[in-house]
Amino acid sequence: MTSIKIMSYIRLIFTLDLFDDKKSGMTSNKLRRQPLYEQIKSLLMRRIAEGEWQANEVLPSEWELAGELAVSQGTVRKALTELVGEGLLYRQQGRGTFVSDIASDWGDGSLVTPGLPDEHPDAIVCELLGCSRVNAAEEIAQRFAIRRAAPLLRVRQLWRVRGRTVALDDALLPAERFDGLDARWVRECGGVYAALQRRFGVRPRLQMEQLRAVTLSREEAQLLNASIDVPVLSVLRLSSSIEGEPIEWRQRYCLTEQLAYTVCRT
Amino acid sequence: MTSIKIMSYIRLIFTLDLFDDKKSGMTSNKLRRQPLYEQIKSLLMRRIAEGEWQANEVLPSEWELAGELAVSQGTVRKALTELVGEGLLYRQQGRGTFVSDIASDWGDGSLVTPGLPDEHPDAIVCELLGCSRVNAAEEIAQRFAIRRAAPLLRVRQLWRVRGRTVALDDALLPAERFDGLDARWVRECGGVYAALQRRFGVRPRLQMEQLRAVTLSREEAQLLNASIDVPVLSVLRLSSSIEGEPIEWRQRYCLTEQLAYTVCRT
DNA sequence: TAGTGGTCTAGACCACTGG
DNA sequence: CAGTGGTCTAGACCACTAG
Known part of the structure; x- marks a missing residue:
């Protein structure tokens, strides 16, 4: 317990630049200081990306975090509330604040009978067809802000529901940004997104x-x-990191004779 | 100014049941009291629905509302923040809090060149083909929680971009719930959603x-x-009121040879 | 019963808008 | 300049969870 506190304290020292001119104000009031709760969000995102807390693990309580970071509990709460809204965390009253599960490569939609029902969708199973390296075409290179013909990792996946093929995915990622990412990592982690999170945060x-x-x-x-x-x-999807950096360009072809691609809100 | 205050006060009297046992607590602690900020949200939604403030009109300031409702400014702020998140309001620092524009019948997506660009989408123009009354089929009736063969209002619309037809809509609404809604109202208000808001809140x-x-x-x-x-x-869309009551069942057929149906986040 | 998140208050100061 | 929303604090009490 004490060691954890000390480690957190050391970490705070090294990130102290974030909490620089908290009281000074007044200086260069044109260069707006980032709000405290934004700084706390960034800090927590980084520590989660670095693996300090795994999926479904509990974070320190709001009061502990407030103490460690030397801010009020209300400010920590605002940061946590926004991260919950962004899907990175979830809360349970009386239990604590937890890190969310890793997203599936499939994404949010589900496949259900076209009629309408709120039926419970069948599980979607992924088969990894393979990974290869290709060179970025002009427009893709622009999207990823990399040079033309830079290497891309191409991941192809086949999706099945109850044994029937329902979708074919073709994902492109900037290979130099994710050096070492290959079929073995994707397979071991159980998906591209899982690999990105575990290996690159x-x-x-x-x-x-x-x-x-x-x-x-x-073909x-x-x-x-x-x-x-x-x-x-045809679903063409661009994904990015929380910071806005483009991460993945995914083309999906989905058979919708039997099952409709369904999105629900709230 | 004073008269506004008095009217607000009168309104508060009539809605006092919402703010009943604020201090009493203790009584029947199994029947959870709704949080104050939720009650404020409901009250504001109702007053907006009743037309007290039109689209893009400014609401009273947080302090004024707090005074009227006899709660703290922080609680009003929480209610407003959630309504902003739900798209009903928007805020501008230093200016105030405003009622959002009325949604277009088209919805959120835009139509852009399939390649990828973040190009500025061309304007979508709506042509009202007509309104008719039909009887609800079994599954639609269930969706709307109305009896089988109950009357529905059917609205058909054609969408154009730069003169080219791009989509055909077929909207169904429970006719008894929206009594009086017809082609004339839809035309005058400039859309089904606009009519629903102005006439029924x-x-x-x-x-x-x-x-x-x-x-x-x-055909x-x-x-x-x-x-x-x-x-x-094919886009099949179910819309509901903020309270969750199902409002509209819309079938859209969209030509996507030239333009892709595009959704952006954040 | 101790510890957690959820609600609510009161008050402070800041940044931005507009007259 | 007054008025608005935006941030931050400190402290209170509640509801829920788990040992």
């Missing part, structure tokens, strides 16, 4: 999604075990 | 969305001026 966040109805190429149709004529839902 | 909120890739029937293809073979994005 990065949590992908959906930033933009483009939806279209298209038809498949011969894609074969992988999905579908006719080349059938209309297919 | 209801703000539709997206609750669920189902996406599929389909082909069109002959729909004709209306959209499209081939019957082309894959079309």
Whole structure:
């Protein structure tokens, strides 16, 4: 217990630049100081990314954090509330504040019978088809803010519901940013996003999604075990880190004859 | 100024049941009292629905509201913050808190070139095809929690971008719940959602969305001026009031050869 | 019963807007 | 300059969880 406190204290020393001119104010009031609760958010995000607390582990209480960081409990609470809103944490009254689970590569939507029901969706199973390295085309390079023809990691996945193929994914990630990421890591961690989080402390966040109805190429149709004529839902998704850095560019083709791609709010 | 205060005071009297046992506590502690800020949210939502403040009008300041409602400014702030999060209000530092604009029937997504750009989307124009009354099929009736074959208002709309037809909408609303709603009201208010808000004080909120890739029937293809073979994005959307009451069931067919249906976050 | 998050208060100072 | 929202503090009490 005491050692934890001391370690936290040492960490605070090294991050003291964050809490610099707290009382001074007055100096250079044009360069706005970042609010305390924002600094606390950043600090907590970094410590979670570094693995100080694993998924579903409990954080120190609000009062402990307030003590460690020498701020009031209300300020810690505001930081935690925002991180809960962003999905990084969850709270349980009387128990504590916990780190959220790692996101699945599938994302948020579920696949349910088109009619309408609020039926419980069947589990989606992922098969990793393989990883390869490709060179970034012009537009992709721009998206990732990397040079043209820079190496990309390409991950292909096949999704099944009750044994039936339902979707084909093609994910692109900047290879130099995630050096060492390969099929073995993805397999061991159980997904691209899980690997990103465990190895690089990065949590992908959906930033933009483009939806279209298209038809498949011969190769894609074969992988999905579908006719080349059938209309297919195309989902093009850009994910980024919480800081806004673009992380992944994912093209999904989804068969929606049997199951509809469903998104619920609140 | 004084009269406003008095009216607010009178209103408070009539809604005093909301702020009943604030200090008493202790009594029947199993029947949890609703938090003050939730009561304030409800009160403000009702007053906005009743038209006390129009879109883009400024609300009383946090201190004024706190005075009227006899609560602390922090509690008013919490209520306002949540309503901002729900999209009902927006704030501007130094200016005040304002009522948000009325939502468009189109919804949140925009239509942009499939490539990827963050290009500024072209304006979407709506043409009202007509309103009619139909009887609720079994599954729709269940959704709206109304009896089978109860009357529904059916609104059909055609959407255009730069003159090209891009989408066909078919909206169903419970006719008895929105008695008097017809083509004239929709036209005058400039949309179904605008009419719902101005006439009934209801703000539709997206609750669920189902996406599929389909082909069109002959009639729909004709209306959209499209081939019957082309894959079309089907969007099935259920909207509800903020209280959770189901309001609208909307089927959209969207041509996505030229433009992709795009959703952005943050 | 001790410890946690959830609500509420009162008061302070700041940054921004507008007349 | 007065008035607004934005941040931060300190302290109180409540409801829930778990030993």
